[in-house]
Amino acid sequence: MTSFDTGLFDTVLVANRGEIAVRVIRTLRALGIRSVAVYSDADADARHVREADTAVRIGPAPAAESYLSAARLLDAAARTGAQAVHPGYGFLAENAAFARACTDAGLVFIGPPADAIDLMGDKIRAKETVRAAGVPVVPGSSGSGLSDAELAAAAREIGMPVLLKPSAGGGGKGMRLVREADRLTDEIAAARREARSSFGDDTLLVERWIDRPRHIEIQVLADGHGNVLHLGERECSLQRRHQKIIEEAPSVLLDEATRAAMGEAAVQAARSCGYRGAGTVEFIVPGKDPSGYCFMEMNTRLQVEHPVTEMTVSFDPTGAGGGLDLVEWQLRIAAGEHLPYAQEHLSFTGHAIEARICAEDPSRDFLPTGGTVLTLREPSGDGTRTDSGLTEGAEVGSRYDPMLAKVIAHGPDRASALRKLRAALAATVTLGVPTNAGFLRRLLAHPDVVSGELDTGLVERVAADLVADAVPDEVYAAAAAVRQAALEPADDGGWRDPFAAPTGFRLGGAPAPVRHWLRVPGQDPVAYDVRPGAAPEHFEVTADEVRITVEGIRHTFHRGGDWLGRDGDAWHVGDHDPVAEALREAARGHGVDTLAAPMPGTVTVVKVAVGDEVTAGQGLLVVEAMKMEHVISAPHAGTVTALDVTPGSTVSIDQVLAVVAPHETADGDAPEAPDTPGTDEEATA
Incomplete structure (x- = not known):
């Protein structure tokens, strides 16, 4: 970290939340600049606020x-005496109107000029601009404001498969890969x-879809005096639903040679729009012919994956590597400084890999999750x-x-970076909120x-092979051992009524096993027997913790309520009452008739009403959570007999949304439920 002594800023407002706000605040603190956080009611006790x-x-x-209200953000800046606004990424980071509003309010927007945001934020104009600068682009439609029919015609002319992309925004939201022409109408609408x-x-x-492409992006840094550098590339090909999850x-x-050519292309793309600050030029690269790279888009902001560049690049021609702080250079450039380095002053050392920890459940098709962070362990050193926005006790909503x-x-x-990251993910604990950490660890192997x-x-x-189908037996064993320890009264030396506690006591024989019925959401219930006083040798049970040694490896299963975790995975093990469950199923009738929310979220579309006749697989509702949209479909042909939500309804996971009574077959029986579940993910984030 170098000193910051321009004197232009003494207070900066961070117009964002979560881990990026914490990241920006860290640099501001190191530079001696006063930081101002903003928060909604949902984030009143969030880490970035603290x-x-x-x-x-x-x-x-x-x-x-x-967070999307420019007026409220500017009012917060005025009330706190901020001279500049750092938008982070997401929300208003690539909003040209917000950048202009900051300037009009006498604030420095720590990002590119509004005109550059406008130009590169319109993917159609961006492609035309960089093409004119000599940068190769992906073949696709031309012109803005195309109708549905014009888009479909362009897709057929290009040839299937094609990729539908919003002209505004990024992050994979709204993108659709369409392989069949008869799906174009529905996919364009979605x-x-x-x-x-x-x-x-x-x-x-x-745009034309390139099968098995690689996604490689170039980090650029440009000052306001005509100097532009590229800081090497990042490989971002490991994606799920067009969303990056691993970058390196x-x-x-x-x-x-290809690295230098792509770097120069990125520099030309930045020059073509009059860029200033930190930005990223993204390319699609044929895996079998890297020289055939094509410009996709430019992200006019700091990227989520910027740490891998910071850890491998430095302005040190001796090759020391590391030590680069892109947030600091955003601030310096916004303050009017020149970049005092030439391209040859950059050094690149080692390899860095980043994994994004997301609130999603791989065992339930990566549906968004939520909850309270009961136990948090984050690796470092x-x-x-x-880089995190979490604290213990934090509420993760939808x-x-x-x-x-x-x-x-x-x-x-x-190879060493991969090993370190796998070990770090194994040490990551976020009990109370299911995450993808364990999945990412297996993916990296x-x-x-x-x-x-x-x-x-x-x-x-490969995702299906990396998601564990069953809960490990030792997880149930640990949960049962904890429950048994809680049942057994403390030995205080006094007399104990052997019938007062369920300890398996019986006359004339050894204690009988005590049966514990357990259930993990999405799994069948399990009966686990524990013999009191004879716990397996690899269990060490205390009031709130179970230590288990399996195959010579020692693990820690920390119990926060009913949460158990190991190697980045976590399981919510609850109690199961088979009698009560049977009564509920009997009262409900056909369990498959009931459609429940697969995740906490908000109902955005309701396509049916009570009494409507529906066909198997017909979309009935759309639920949105964490910027992901999911279609809830009819499990069979039938009649909608109950509908418990309206557009705008907030729902919790497993909340009943609707009931579809099946049509009777010719022999008078209800048809069997299909093998496919009642949710069909149509849109992604």
């Missing part, structure tokens, strides 16, 4: 009334709906870094992005990932 020098409430939980919801703009474009620097695909934290590891080479044979479809192809 760590800032001061914090201002800007509205209720809905983002449109708080893409427009999500684009409008996410960005307030439903303009779409269509450098890419194993590129040789020095020895080349490992965690209103904002599902990303909670990022774990980054750096090593002298890629996949042979294709280890060998560097990556493409943007790899995760989708």
Whole structure:
């Protein structure tokens, strides 16, 4: 970290939340700049609020009334005496109107000029601009404001498969891969709906889909005096539903010549729009021909994955590496400083890999999750870094992005960085909120990932093999052991009535096993017997913790309520009452008739009413959570007999949404339930 002595800023407002707000505040503190956090009612006790020098409430939980309200953000800046606004990423970070509003209010927007945001935020104009600058682009539709029919015609002309993309925004939201022409009408409608919801703009474009492509981006840094540098590339090919989940620097695909050519193309793209600050130029690269790279888009902000660049790049020609702080350079450039370095002053050392920890449940098709963080352990040190917005006791809801934290590891080479990151993910604990940490750890051990044979479809192809189908037996054993320990009274030396506690006592024989009925959501109930006083040798039970040794490896299962975790995975083990469950099923009738919310969220669309006749697989409702949209479909043909929600309803996981009574078959019996579940994910974030 270098000193910051321009004297232009003494107070900066951070117009964001979560881990990025914490990240920006960390740099501001190191530079001696006063930080101002903003928060909605949902974030009143959030980590970024606690760590800032001061914090201002800007509205209720809905983002449109708080984090997306330019007027409230500017009012907070005025009340706290801020001279500048750092937008982080997401929300208003790529909003040209907000950048202009900051300038009009006499504030410095720590980002690119509004005109550059406008130009590069419109993917159609951006492609035309960089093409004119000599940068190769992906073949696709031309012109803005195309109708549904024009988009479909362009797609057919390009040839299937094609990718539908919102012209505004990013992050994979609203994108649709369409392989069959007869799906175009439905997919265009769905893409427009999500684009409008996410960005307030439903303009779409269509591009040729390149099978098994790689996603490689170039970090650029430009000052306000005509100097532009590229800081090397990041490989971002490991994606799920067009959303990056693992990023690394450098890419194993590129040789020095291709790296230099792509870097120069990124510099030209930045120059073509008059860029200033930190930005990222994204390319799609054929895996078998890296020289065939094409410009996709430019992100006019700091990227989620910027830490892998910070850990591998430095302005040190001796090759020391590391030590770069991109937030600091955003501040310096916004303060009017020149970049005092040339391209040859940059050094690149080692390899860094980042994993995004998200509130989602891999065992339930990665549906968004939520809850209270009961126990938190985040790795750091020895080349490992965690950027996080979490604290113990934090509430993770469904209103904002599902990303909670990022774990980054750096090593002298890629193999060592992979090992460090797998170990760091195994040490990551977020009991109370299911996350993808365990899944990411297994993904990083996949042979294709280890060998560097990556493409943007790899995760989708292998995901099913990386999700554990069953809960490990030792998890149930640990939960039962804890329950048994709680049942057995303390030995205080006095007389105890043997019939007063369920300890398995019986006359004339050894204690009988005590049966504990347990259930993990989404799994069948399990009966686990524990013989009192004879716990397996690998159990060490205390009031709130179970230590287990399995196959010579010692693990810790920490109990926070009914939560147990190991190696990045976590399970919520609850008690199961088989009698009560049987009574509920009998009262409900056909259990498959009931459609429940697969995740906590908000109902955005209701397509049916009570009394409507529906067909098997017909979409009935749409539930949105953490910027992801899910269609709830009819499990069979029948009649809607109950509908318990309306558009705008907030729902909890497993809450009943509707009931579809099946049509009777010719023999008078209800048809069997289909093998597919009653949810069909249509849109992604």
